[in-house]
Amino acid sequence: MTLIQEKAPKAIKSINLDLLTGKIVACDASMAIYQFLIATQTMKQGMGIGELRDSEGNLTGHLVGLFHRTIQFMENGVKPIWVFDGKPPELKSYVLDQRKENKEKAEEEKQTLIDAGDLEGAKRMAGRSVRVTPEMMEDAKKLLRMMGTPVIEAPGEAEAQCAIIVKLGLAYATASEDMDSLTFGTNVLLRGFNSKKEPIIQIELDQVLQGFQLDQEQFIDLCILCGCDYTTNIPGVGPVKAFKYISEEGGTIENVIKRIEKENDDPKKKKKYTIPETFYFKEARELFKIPSAIHDKAVLEPQMKWNKPDEEALKEFLVERKGFQDIKVENGIKKLKATAGKTNQARLDCFFKAGAPKTSTTSSKDKKPATKQTGGLQFNNKKSMPAKAK
Missing domain, CATH: 3.40.50.1010 (5'-nuclease)
Structure with missing residues (x-):
């Protein structure tokens, strides 16, 4: 970030x-x-x-x-x-x-x-x-x-x-x-x-x-070099150094490794970085390019249906089984039902292409309360007890 x-x-x-x-x-x-x-x-x-x-x-x-x-x-x-x-x-x-x-x-x-x-x-x-x-x-x-x-x-x-x-x-x-x-x-x-x-x-x-100034494939290599979940990284190479290497070496980890090995072989320079045997950058690259996911639009679209809430099932599950307050669940269901039309509405300014999009330029006077602006939540479950040691 x-x-x-x-x-x-x-x-x-x-x-x-x-x-x-x-x-x-x-x-x-x-x-x-x-x-x-x-x-x-x-x-x-x-x-x-x-x-x-x-x-x-x-x-x-x-x-x-x-x-x-x-x-x-x-x-x-x-x-x-x-x-x-x-x-x-x-x-x-x-x-x-x-x-x-x-x-x-x-x-x-x-x-x-x-x-x-x-x-x-x-x-x-x-x-x-x-x-x-x-x-x-x-x-x-x-x-x-x-x-x-x-x-x-x-x-x-x-x-x-x-x-x-x-x-x-x-x-x-x-x-x-x-x-x-x-x-x-x-x-x-x-x-x-x-x-x-x-x-x-x-x-x-x-x-x-x-x-x-990178394309997506070069960006993937940069992210791997910075450190990711799918391989060990090169000790000592952080985001700043990774960006410098990728930018100067054609955007590929193969070129970066060649440079590091060349620098390591220079007797006039102190050996800085060691490439671990477990640096599986090629496998990580493929995983980012072709991840295990549903890629077929025709398979995904039928799963993307919004239905009416099942009121009785929600009450039984949340109130009877999970101990939620009945009034909180009732109010939540009412809000959910009231949103039926809202989710089909687009902002009026979406239809006008002229002008810059309204983002961080909003003045402090025009800002709405934080609960409307952000993801802030208020939790109302009635049961709160200390965690059990495991």
Whole structure:
């Protein structure tokens, strides 16, 4: 993100949610669920970290977040498609193992900090130790389908599938915090929906490429060199050095490696970088270019249907099974039903091509309240109890 701010500042815009009215957005559900679980954690003096759970002790913060985020989108005339992760690539196994190890360490450190009375530190560790089970994912899909929202189960990475949906012209943008969405080729990336005070950040890929003076294939190599989930990186090569190498060496990692090896062979120069044997850049490149995803528009389109919410099923699931407040669910359903016409409306200024788009130029006097501008949520689940140590 810092590199884009420096080299391609025109690619980044601050926008309000109402500027997305009439647009379809492919949402990275897996990423959002982690964010919701972290956002619904609270600190309770003498009780440790509080989390939203049902009567059986199952976490429900992700369901609260999805329920309110979907309604928020629909109220603003935005049509979300929720995309879920499938099987991770084999190339990601090392990263996943590392994350699992880090979560276990964070869980241990969290408990130590709770015992020491450091709730701020414990909450920080709680965010790093969040685990999402297959059952939680299935509950999330069930909820969204009851709400009448399209759910797409990707064969591989959700952000890759979102990018394909956008590239096929089936959605305007990908909503995800994962910058790999740009590497997979989404035309527009939307970030920052979880902030209550800050506007949404829109990043346009064509402007990134223009600012970097790279094409998409060269950009993929840059991202791999900067560090990605699918291979180890070259120790000591960060974004600044990676950009310099890619820009000066024809935009390919092969040329960068030749330069590094040549520099290493120069007796007058100190050996700076070592290429690890596990630097699987060619495999990572292919994965970014042709990810495991549904690429057929004819297969995707039938799955992108918005239906009426199933009121009774929602009440039974959220109130009876998950312990949500009846009044909150009733109000949510009413809002959801009231959005039927809004999601079919496009902003009036979409029909006028003259003039610059309205983005970060909005004056402070014209700004709407933060809950309308951003992805800020208010969580209303009635059950909140401390997390159980595992």
